[in-house]
Amino acid sequence: MTTVNGIQVGPNSPAIGLRGCRSEDAEGRQCDDFIARLAGVEGVVQFSQAQAAQQTRGIPDRRYRLLGFTLWYEVKAEDGKLTPSQHKFLTAELQHGELAACGTLEDLQELVHLLNRPADAVMRTALAHCTALVGRWAEKGYRREKPMRRRR
Numbered sequence: 456m457t458t459v460n461g462i463q464v465g466p467n468s469p470a471i472g473l474r475g476c477r478s479e480d481a482e483g484r485q486c487d488d489f490i491a492r493l494a495g496v497e498g499v500v501q502f503s504q505a506q507a508a509q510q511t512r513g514i515p516d517r518r519y520r521l522l523g524f525t526l527w528y529e530v531k532a533e534d535g536k537l538t539p540s541q542h543k544f545l546t547a548e549l550q551h552g553e554l555a556a557c558g559t560l561e562d563l564q565e566l567v568h569l570l571n572r573p574a575d576a577v578m579r580t581a582l583a584h585c586t587a588l589v590g591r592w593a594e595k596g597y598r599r600e601k602p603m604r605r606r607r
Contacts, residue, residue: 477532477560479532483501485560490521493567498519502516511544513538513540515541515544517530524570524581525553525554527555530557531559536596536597536598537592538599539597542597549582554578554585556588557588557592558588558592566585
């Protein structure tokens, strides 16, 4: 059985093909593959989990290490939205001079292209680009937070 936008559908369902873009899981796999080709598998650290987890609320899906930089990255499908806590986490990292962004594979590729320039103002340019990406995704509005599991 296939699930599309949370609806279980069979092979003849009119809901098949509703999504006009890659899923967030597919987007994440492509982002990871892209970074792994540049930096090796040790450049990819995954934090995403299928269920609500006992970790910092809003922590991004990935921490990428490449080209001498580390980057918090929240993978989003083209039709995805940030949660308020994801926006807060990314913004706080940016305000403290850390690279943090969100978006699709294409957004990640554009950012990596900026990081691969001569060192002269790379960090300043990359921080400005990350801030613009986070702002653009926040403008789409937010999705509802998953409830946190209670600690025992």
